[in-house]
Amino acid sequence: MSVYLLRRLLQAVAVVFAMSLIVFVGVYAIGDPVEILISPDADQMERERAIAALGLDLPLWEQYFVFLGKAVQGDLGRSFVFNEPALRLILQRMPATLELAFGATIMALIVGLPLGLYAGLRPDSPVSRGIMAGSILGFSLPTFWVGLMLIMVFAVQLGWLPSTGRGPTREFLGMQWSFLTTEGLRHLLMPAINLSLFKISLVIRLTRAGVRETILQDYVKFARAKGLSPNRVIFVHVFKNILIPVVTVVGLELGSTIAFSVVTESVFAWPGMGKLIIDSINVLDRPVIVAYLMIIVLMFITINLLVDLTYSVLDPRVRLESKGT
Amino acid sequence: MSGILRRNASIAVGAAAVGLVMGLGAAAPQAGAQTLTMAVGAPVTSLDPHYHQLSPNNAVADMIFDRLVNTDNLSRMVPGLAVEWRAVEPTVWEFKLRPNVRFHNGNPFTAEDVAFTIQRVPNVPNSPSSFAAYVRPIQGVEIVDPLTIRLRTATPSPLLPLDFTNIRILDRETHQNATTEDFNSGRAAIGTGPWRVVQHRSGDRIEFERNDNYWGERPAFQRVNYRMITNDAARTAALLAGDVEFIDQVPTSDLAKLRADQRVTLSEITGLRLIFIGLDHLRAPNENSPFVTDNEGKPLGRNPLRDVRVRRALSLAIDRQAITQRVMEGAATPAGQFLPEGVFGHVPELTAPRPDPEAARRLLAEAGYPQGFRITLHSPNDRYINDSRIAQAVGQMWTRIGVRTAVEAQTWATFIGRAGRQEFSAHLIGWGSNPDGSHPLRNIIATANRERGFGASNRGRYSNPEVDALLEQSLVEMDEAKRERIVQQAQRIAFEDVAIIPLHIQTNIWAMRRNLTHTPRNDELTRAQDVRPAAAAAAR
Numbered sequence: 001m002s003v004y005l006l007r008r009l010l011q012a013v014a015v016v017f018a019m020s021l022i023v024f025v026g027v028y029a030i031g032d033p034v035e036i037l038i039s040p041d042a043d044q045m046e047r048e049r050a051i052a053a054l055g056l057d058l059p060l061w062e063q064y065f066v067f068l069g070k071a072v073q074g075d076l077g078r079s080f081v082f083n084e085p086a087l088r089l090i091l092q093r094m095p096a097t098l099e100l101a102f103g104a105t106i107m108a109l110i111v112g113l114p115l116g117l118y119a120g121l122r123p124d125s126p127v128s129r130g131i132m133a134g135s136i137l138g139f140s141l142p143t144f145w146v147g148l149m150l151i152m153v154f155a156v157q158l159g160w161l162p163s164t165g166r167g168p169t170r171e172f173l174g175m176q177w178s179f180l181t182t183e184g185l186r187h188l189l190m191p192a193i194n195l196s197l198f199k200i201s202l203v204i205r206l207t208r209a210g211v212r213e214t215i216l217q218d219y220v221k222f223a224r225a226k227g228l229s230p231n232r233v234i235f236v237h238v239f240k241n242i243l244i245p246v247v248t249v250v251g252l253e254l255g256s257t258i259a260f261s262v263v264t265e266s267v268f269a270w271p272g273m274g275k276l277i278i279d280s281i282n283v284l285d286r287p288v289i290v291a292y293l294m295i296i297v298l299m300f301i302t303i304n305l306l307v308d309l310t311y312s313v314l315d316p317r318v319r320l321e322s323k324g325t
Numbered sequence: 326m327s328g329i330l331r332r333n334a335s336i337a338v339g340a341a342a343v344g345l346v347m348g349l350g351a352a353a354p355q356a357g358a359q360t361l362t363m364a365v366g367a368p369v370t371s372l373d374p375h376y377h378q379l380s381p382n383n384a385v386a387d388m389i390f391d392r393l394v395n396t397d398n399l400s401r402m403v404p405g406l407a408v409e410w411r412a413v414e415p416t417v418w419e420f421k422l423r424p425n426v427r428f429h430n431g432n433p434f435t436a437e438d439v440a441f442t443i444q445r446v447p448n449v450p451n452s453p454s455s456f457a458a459y460v461r462p463i464q465g466v467e468i469v470d471p472l473t474i475r476l477r478t479a480t481p482s483p484l485l486p487l488d489f490t491n492i493r494i495l496d497r498e499t500h501q502n503a504t505t506e507d508f509n510s511g512r513a514a515i516g517t518g519p520w521r522v523v524q525h526r527s528g529d530r531i532e533f534e535r536n537d538n539y540w541g542e543r544p545a546f547q548r549v550n551y552r553m554i555t556n557d558a559a560r561t562a563a564l565l566a567g568d569v570e571f572i573d574q575v576p577t578s579d580l581a582k583l584r585a586d587q588r589v590t591l592s593e594i595t596g597l598r599l600i601f602i603g604l605d606h607l608r609a610p611n612e613n614s615p616f617v618t619d620n621e622g623k624p625l626g627r628n629p630l631r632d633v634r635v636r637r638a639l640s641l642a643i644d645r646q647a648i649t650q651r652v653m654e655g656a657a658t659p660a661g662q663f664l665p666e667g668v669f670g671h672v673p674e675l676t677a678p679r680p681d682p683e684a685a686r687r688l689l690a691e692a693g694y695p696q697g698f699r700i701t702l703h704s705p706n707d708r709y710i711n712d713s714r715i716a717q718a719v720g721q722m723w724t725r726i727g728v729r730t731a732v733e734a735q736t737w738a739t740f741i742g743r744a745g746r747q748e749f750s751a752h753l754i755g756w757g758s759n760p761d762g763s764h765p766l767r768n769i770i771a772t773a774n775r776e777r778g779f780g781a782s783n784r785g786r787y788s789n790p791e792v793d794a795l796l797e798q799s800l801v802e803m804d805e806a807k808r809e810r811i812v813q814q815a816q817r818i819a820f821e822d823v824a825i826i827p828l829h830i831q832t833n834i835w836a837m838r839r840n841l842t843h844t845p846r847n848d849e850l851t852r853a854q855d856v857r858p859a860a861a862a863a864a865r
Contacts, residue, residue, distance in 0.1 A: 030738050030739060031738040031739050031741065031742040032741075032742045032745075033453075034453065035741045035742050035745055036737065036738055036741060037377070037453035037454055038378075038453065038454040039378035039379065039454040040756065040757065040768070040782055041458075041759070041764065041768050041781070041782070042378070042454055042458065042781060043458055043775075043778030043779075043781045044773075044775040044778060044781050045458075045775070045778060046454070046455060046457060046458050047781065049455065049457070050452065050453055050454060050455070053450070053451050053452060053453070054451065054453060078451060080451075080453050081370045081371075081377070081453065082370055082371060082509070082527060083371065083373075083376060083450075083451045083452075083505040083506065083509075084505075084506055084509065084527075089527070092527070093528075148558055148559070148562070151559065151562045151566070152562060155562065155563075155566035155568065156562055156565045156566045159566065159567070162566075162568050163559070163562050163563045163566040163568045164554055164559050164562070164563050164568065165529070165530070165552060165554070165563075165568070166529065266555060266556045266559075267556055267558075267559050268559065269364075269529075269552070269553070269554040269555070269556065269559055269560075269563075271526065271528055271529035275528065275555075276528065279368060279528065279555070282707075282737075282738065283738075284738050
């Protein structure tokens, strides 16, 4: 087990290094942040001062080594735009994104699992066909369009929900969360739905496919023949076995939701990390982009690890040690 | 679809109920008549008024702080923290300061604070775009008495008061060691302005309350919620839903809909931002310009853009009225120069050229291009209102006179770097002027010169010694009437020579609920003190 974890850790460090280098060179290739940040009427002297102030007068490799030197001490640099530590900026906005991503994922499971189960057990009923048709919509409608439609219908036409933004927050575990207030939940609802539509469809399809496959297996027939109640057969024998693919996909999806809920966050003016990263890319705020992607890499590695650990709980045949070799 | 939505809604209601039962539900901030909720389209990056020279930051700085010399909505200078100013000698400006002004924390405002501000401005660490250039001419500061300050410059500086319209005044005692982070956290965001900062959530919103001790006109609202909604469609939707009562940067595609909507009203004013086309003046007449070829795609062996007849033809080919009416939906005015009417240095007879494709073709033939040539027009696609669509319209109009034009639009981050390295033959770009004709002349038209700080944004590298000489003359001319004549003369020469091809000046547009009224500003700043309840404004 510990060998396995150590190996994972080394992998993580290597990927983070590679990532920082790629992003450094990539952002350098896109353009010059000073050209974007500087006031149009700045004269040549002011431009030179700004370039030096942001440390962009050094050759690229030197900038990279300065960055590395500080990074190993836990300093990922200061944002060019906000003049605040990049790491702190990202962490400040993390709760907003986390509650959105978890809200969407929980919704996906609560809605998707029962619907998928139903569609899997009664594949020919009209309701099941309706569910499957709906899931195609969930897959194919673009997020920004659905988001705007939700706003038009529920905020502009009906006036039930606030159109954009995050509600009032409360402190919990040292961070500001909005799901602890009713007004906050009202603000959370639409963006979370928007983000979850794709996931709901995914969970429905995965669950349905799993059920269709498992229900024909010998052990299920045997359980039935044994005289177990249908509920026990479905929720213990079938359900447990279809959960492995669902857990994998939902886990990875959670990661990408946290990392890349950019569209939903900008449509709903949700002050999360996704909005920060897109704003930062627009102005080539390199310290924030690098720090963000490094955090995301770490997060994905952690999630993958958790998914693997969950496997071993769900399926005793999976042994982590042997998997590592 | 609706089944899924309904299901989700009931889940959320359930969760909300759980929150209430657990006693965690908090009261929402009551949006009464005393609170103004506004949404701006560009994020404010810092509350430090000297950290980043950026319009959204300046607008918010205007709410918290004051300047010695303020500008009214037409950018004319009006007394701010200085009640009057005059040049006691050609190289000495004297400012008489406003008495009995206090900072939000009760500290009195004196000449010491002005001296401190002048000293802080060039020394803000890590600033990506500082205000240093505005105080650079100042060689010496002399505090005559607590309410009189004299500023000495090396050469006569007629523009010094205008420079001070860019500098927000800080308190020496409060801000001695204040860092940008202290401002951003709200701790040091203390000025003499009409609003105090209650809370700042970076990139999301700033909450203000009225400064009841403000020396100037009392703002109409008790509190302001200043939100940032960068997505255009979402911002308009928030206004229509009533979540916000006031928005800026109204997208032109929504104009028709909003004009017809009974619940909202618009406020508009001709701005100071010119959209124009810069041309390659860098390559000599007998060199190739990078994106100009003959009709077969082979190098021409000469740079046609150095021939004034070609430049004039390109300008005459453009139907500016069509662009402002169709592409801009009326939210722009065709232009023949940098500044709109009523601004210092505007030249009355430089009107927008009328489209004349026939004359344009004749000029091209005279210049030796009866069959035209090929050119690529580069443009940003995420910077100015409808930028890439304008470029496409211009491309079609140029093609009509035989200059076959390809349009290449790209993101600003890439575009501006390439434009700055003179990689383009023709590029579409914008310029927001200070309200003085010398400002665009100095930055866009003057020969690039690092020592003088001239032509820093002259990306086409136009160079005309005659214009340069007039500009130099205007920068030391203390007689305002004479100075305006010099500035006008320099622009006449530059536009006669088609240094750049002006297209249009943008209209700044705000939208608000019917019960509000707004004084639109030509400098694009969105400030809460310019918004009032409609009834109150009618009574005034």
